[in-house]
Amino acid sequence: xxKEKIKSLLTFLxxxxxxxxxxxxxxxxxxxxxxxxKDYYNPNYIIPRHYTFSHFYKLFFTLSAGHATLxxxxxxxxxxxxxxxxxxxxxYALSRYKFKGKNTLKLTVLSTRMFPLMILAIxxxxxxxxxxxxxxxxxxVLAHTTMVLPFVILITSSIxxxxxxxxxxxxxxFGLSRSKAFFKITLPLALPGLAASxxxxxxxxxxxxxxxxxxxxxxxxxxxxxxxxxxxxxxYYKFTAGFIMAVPALVFIFxxxxxxxxxxxxxxx
Amino acid sequence: xxxxxxxEVTKRFGKTTxxxxxxxxxxxxxxxxxxxxxxxxxxxxxxxxxxxxxVTEGRxxxxxGDVTNLPPKDRNISMVFxxxxxxxxxxxxxxxxxxxxxxxxxxxEIETKVKWASEMLGIxxxxxxxxxxxxxxxxxxxxxxxxxxxxxxxxxxxxxxxNLDALLRVKMRSEIKKLQESLKVTTIYVxxxxxxxxxxGDRIAVLKDGKLQQIxxxxxxxxxxxxxxxxxxxxxxxxxxxxxxxxxxxxxLIVATSGLEIPLPPAIxxxxxxxxxxxxxxxxxxxxxxxxxxxxxxxxFVEALRSDTVLHVNTDFGKLxxxxxxxxxxKEGENISLYIDNSKIHLFEKESELSIL
Ligand SMILES: Nc1ncnc2c1ncn2[C@@H]1O[C@H](COP(=O)(O)OP(=O)(O)OP(=O)(O)O)[C@@H](O)[C@H]1O
Ligand SMILES: [Mg+2]
Numbered sequence: 082x083x084k085e086k087i088k089s090l091l092t093f094l095x096x097x098x099x100x101x102x103x104x105x106x107x108x109x110x111x112x113x114x115x116x117x118x119k120d121y122y123n124p125n126y127i128i129p130r131h132y133t134f135s136h137f138y139k140l141f142f143t144l145s146a147g148h149a150t151l152x153x154x155x156x157x158x159x160x161x162x163x164x165x166x167x168x169x170x171x172x173y174a175l176s177r178y179k180f181k182g183k184n185t186l187k188l189t190v191l192s193t194r195m196f197p198l199m200i201l202a203i204x205x206x207x208x209x210x211x212x213x214x215x216x217x218x219x220x221x222v223l224a225h226t227t228m229v230l231p232f233v234i235l236i237t238s239s240i241x242x243x244x245x246x247x248x249x250x251x252x253x254x255f256g257l258s259r260s261k262a263f264f265k266i267t268l269p270l271a272l273p274g275l276a277a278s279x280x281x282x283x284x285x286x287x288x289x290x291x292x293x294x295x296x297x298x299x300x301x302x303x304x305x306x307x308x309x310x311x312x313x314x315x316x317y318y319k320f321t322a323g324f325i326m327a328v329p330a331l332v333f334i335f336x337x338x339x340x341x342x343x344x345x346x347x348x349x350x
Numbered sequence: 351x352x353x354x355x356x357x358e359v360t361k362r363f364g365k366t367t368x369x370x371x372x373x374x375x376x377x378x379x380x381x382x383x384x385x386x387x388x389x390x391x392x393x394x395x396x397x398x399x400x401x402x403x404x405v406t407e408g409r410x411x412x413x414x415g416d417v418t419n420l421p422p423k424d425r426n427i428s429m430v431f432x433x434x435x436x437x438x439x440x441x442x443x444x445x446x447x448x449x450x451x452x453x454x455x456x457x458x459e460i461e462t463k464v465k466w467a468s469e470m471l472g473i474x475x476x477x478x479x480x481x482x483x484x485x486x487x488x489x490x491x492x493x494x495x496x497x498x499x500x501x502x503x504x505x506x507x508x509x510x511x512x513n514l515d516a517l518l519r520v521k522m523r524s525e526i527k528k529l530q531e532s533l534k535v536t537t538i539y540v541x542x543x544x545x546x547x548x549x550x551g552d553r554i555a556v557l558k559d560g561k562l563q564q565i566x567x568x569x570x571x572x573x574x575x576x577x578x579x580x581x582x583x584x585x586x587x588x589x590x591x592x593x594x595x596x597x598x599x600x601x602x603l604i605v606a607t608s609g610l611e612i613p614l615p616p617a618i619x620x621x622x623x624x625x626x627x628x629x630x631x632x633x634x635x636x637x638x639x640x641x642x643x644x645x646x647x648x649x650x651f652v653e654a655l656r657s658d659t660v661l662h663v664n665t666d667f668g669k670l671x672x673x674x675x676x677x678x679x680x681k682e683g684e685n686i687s688l689y690i691d692n693s694k695i696h697l698f699e700k701e702s703e704l705s706i707l
Contacts, residue, residue, distance in 0.1 A: 247435035250402050253422045254429045255496070256452035269439050 107327065113320035121317045136321040140311060144318075146325065149306035155218060156293075156302055157286040160225040161279050164233045167226070169275070172237030173263070177246065187238075190231045198228055202295040209296060216297045224296060225286045232285070233278055240274035241267065280337040284330050351378040351536055352412040352503045354399065359408035361394050361560075368394040370560035371408070379534040381527070383551030385541060387583070391560040392540040393432075396506050399538060401425050412503060428502040430510040434493040436481045442492050443468075443477040449500040467495040470529060487518050494526070498533060505530070505537045511546065523549055544584055548572070556580050578703035581628050581696055587660055587671045589696070590634070592627045596620050603627060603697075608666035612643045613692060618707055626703075628696035631660065631673035635689045642689040645670070649684050663688060 113121060114136065116129035123129075141147040175187060205224055209215035214223075244267055252262035268275075290304035297305060304326060311322035354376040361369040368391045376382050384392045397403035399410060401422035409418045417425050428449065436445050443464050444451075450460045468474045471491040481489055490510060497505060510526070511519045527550045530537050541547055547554045548568040555565040556579075564576045575581035581589050594603045594612075601620065603612040605627075612627070614620075635642070647665035659678040663670045663686060672688060680686070697707035 245433070245435065247431050247433055248437055250422075251429070251431060251435040251437070253402065254400060254427065255449040255500070256423045258421070258423065266437060270437075 110320050110323045110327065113317055114324035115321075116317060118315065118317055136318055137325075140318060140321055140325070144306070144310040144314070146303060146306055146310075146322070149301050149303040150325070152218065152300055153287060153303040156221050156225060157283045159218070159222040160229055160286040161282045163222060163226045164229045164282055165275075165279065168230050168233030169237050171234045172239075173241050173267075175234065175238040176241035187235070190234050193227075193231055198224070198289070198292050201227075202292045205292070206295055216299055218300060220296050221293050221300075221302060224292045225289060228289065228292070229282045229285050233282060236278040236281065237271075237275065240271050240278070243274070244270045277337060280333050283333060287330060288326070351534060353378050354504060354536060354538070355409075355411040356395075356399070357409040357411070359395070359398055359410060360406050361391075361398055361403060362406045367560050369398060369405075372557075372560075372562045373408075374555060374562065374565060376536060376538065379536055381530050381537045381539065381550060381552045383539045383541060383547040383554045384557060385544060385547040385551075385554050385583075386557035386563075388542060390557045392542070392557055393508055394560075395557070396429075396508055396538060396540050399504070400427055400429055400506050426503040427506060428497040428500060428504075429506040430490075430493045430497045430508070432509045432512060434489045434510075434513075436484075436489050436492050436496070438481050440480075441477070442473070442479050442481070442484070445481070445492055446477075446495045446499050449496065453500070463499050464495075467499040470498065471495045471525075487514055487522075490514060490522070494529070498529070498535070501533070502535060505533075505535045507537070507539045509541055510539075512541075512543075519546075526550070544586070548584075556583065558583075574705070575696065576705050578626060578628070578698045578705075581698070581705070585630055587631045587673060589628045589630050590670050592629075592667055593700075594625050594627045594697075595623050596625060603695075605667045607668075610643065610645060610667065612690065612695065614695075614697075614707070615693075618697070624700040625706075626698040626700055628698060629690055629694060631671045633691045633694035634670060634672045635691065636672070636674055636678070636686065638689050639691065641692045643692055645688050645690065647686060647688065649680050649682055649686055652680050652682055654678075661686070 112129060115132040115134070117131040117133045117135075120126060120129035120131050141150075171190075175183065202224075206215055209220045214220040248270060249262050249267050252266040253259065257265060288304065289302075290308055293302040293305040294308055301309065307322040307326065311318045354374075356372055356374045356376075358371045358373055359369055360367065360371050370391075372395060374382075384395060386392055394403060398405045401417070401420060401424075405418060409416060411417065412425065436442075437448070440448065446467055447460045447464045450463055455463075464477070465474070468477060471494055473488060473491045473495060476484060476488055476492070481492070484492065490513070494510070497507075507526075511522050514522060523546060539546075539550060548571075551568065553565055553567055554571050556563040556571065558579050564571060564580045566574075571580065571584055575584065578591070582591070592605055593607075594605050596602070596614075597604055597611075601614040601616055601618065603614055603625070604610070605612070638644070645665050647663040647670065649661055650664050651662035653660035653662075654677070656677060658673050658675050659680065661672040661674070661678075661680060663672060665688075670688065695707065696705060698705050
């Protein structure tokens with residue numbers, strides 16, 4: 082047989098196995114999320130026969146996952162907003178200017194990630210209670226911004242470093258001030274990368290459960306809400322909850338994968 | 351059109367002095383070339399003039415106006431970048447029209463000017479493309495069109511031809527020169543290619559280590575280099591350099607290692623005894639001529655370029671490179687007689703490296 086064919090067959094097999102490895106849990110989560118409780122507990126079928134939306138209905142309305150989803154979305158959006166307002170200028174400065182202590186600063190930014198959020202969560206709660214923002218949206222937003230900001234700074238700095246400085250200088254020569262050159266030339270050129278890092282920030286915030294659980298009681302984000310309700314419910318609710326958690330991330334990644342790939346410097350073509 | 355005056359312009363980056371006290375007056379409408387080896391500060395000087403770089407010391411005047419501290423956008427200059435810096439997210443026509451749009455010119459005028467500039471550079475059929483749909487040469491034309499569309503007072507170019515292939519480079523050389531002549535815009539052009547410098551510049555400023563070595567027309571730079579560096583940098587193949595001694599009071603050069611004697615013109619003020627003699631390869635001949643000095647040697651390498659022939663000859667006092675026009679049938683290993691044209695000799699002081707002849 083010809084070598085090329087064996088090669089592509091092997092590639093196909095290996096890629097298939099890897100895909101299966103990652104897809105199997107997702108497939109089972111999806112199946113179980115929609116399975117009727119009877120089918121779910123029936124040991125005769127691996128793949129359920131009857132499907133229903135009732136778990137979703139219960140989860141969203143009885144266990145207030147709907148409210149939690151809205152909170153999660155707001156938290157993620159505000160986290161992106163805040164971390165970009167702070168992180169994009171910082172990333173730009175790190176990529177464009179030379180100054181004393183630049184590398185130390187970069188390291189310091191990164192080193193804030195040395196402290197796990199779990200360690201920060203309790204002191205944060207105490208501080209938030211003192212200033213009266215515990216169990217509020219803004220409390221979680223602040224915590225999530227802290228978590229996401231180092232990444233936004235470092236990622237955007239490498240995105241801006243990838244935009245040739247000559248494009249910006251040409252804009253300065255041809256009549257723009259520094260700030261206008263940034264908004265008219267640099268920003269549009271950096272946009273794909275920035276979009277990718279926004280998605281990255283979104284997913285980090287969306288998936289964060291620990292701090293959200295500690296900082297809130299009434300205004301829980303989706304993961305925190307699920308942790309405290311669905312996990313005490315019958316098994317199929319857990320799968321339904323998992324499905325709800327996974328889908329937005331998957332949808333985002335699907336639409337953003339071009340940008341996400343460009344973020345890590347690989348090109349899809 | 352403005353006259354550009356540089357007064358003791360200095361630029362330091364930390365400890366390195368990229369541009370060292372350069373003073374030049376560039377006349378209205380003049381085409382001046384900044385020439386020098388890599389790292390000599392050409393780009394830095396150009397960027398100082400553009401305002402992209404702040405000078406450390408010194409002043410820059412456009413006509414009588416001091417622009418030293420003005421941002422680039424207020425200097426009414428334009429620039430062609432080495433990598434063109436044509437914005438990838440804008441179509442060609444938007445790239446070219448950008449400087450006018452920023453100045454809030456009426457749409458009608460922008461269109462007319464864009465058309466004019468693109469006709470000048472022969473790129474009218476590319477206006478609706480994006481830069482990634484262009485070849486390197488086309489992108490370069492777009493960059494030039496963008497630079498002339500606003501009719502700047504000063505046009506700055508940083509090695510605009512260095513990314514083009516040899517043939518296109520020769521073509522663009524004359525096109526840019528003609529374009530500049532018809533626009534009469536004061537132009538400062540950076541290159542490390544001496545052929546570009548010689549063919550394009552009204553005057554050439556030769557730089558080394560951030561210092562201005564000499565400024566003048568190509569004739570002056572070539573025939574009257576002020577120092578050893580300029581003499582060696584301009585001309586290809588390079589000028590031959592030979593260590594010599596001068597016999598006291600007799601105005602005769604003695605080539606130290608071989609005792610060869612070369613008479614000097616009488617009016618030369620000779621002080622010390624050690625000098626460096628310079629003679630261009632084309633000023634050494636293979637036929638005897640009046641007022642010449644004969645040397646003999648062995649051919650050890652022949653470059654047959656057909657338009658000329660370059661001989662590398664080993665003599666008693668070292669290697670001599672000789673350029674003779676046309677084909678010349680020479681074999682490596684042969685002995686040959688050479689005649690140095692005494693009237694074409696350059697002489698440099700050994701210590702200061704300054705030219706005295
Ligand atoms: N931003 C900078 N920071 C520090 N040093 C710099 C900077 N820009 C230039 N230099 C230094 O200044 C000197 C002159 O550089 P410049 O780019 O002007 O040279 P050049 O003549 O244009 O060379 P080339 O022909 O290679 O382009 C070099 O020694 C360079 O290392
Ligand atoms: Mg340069």
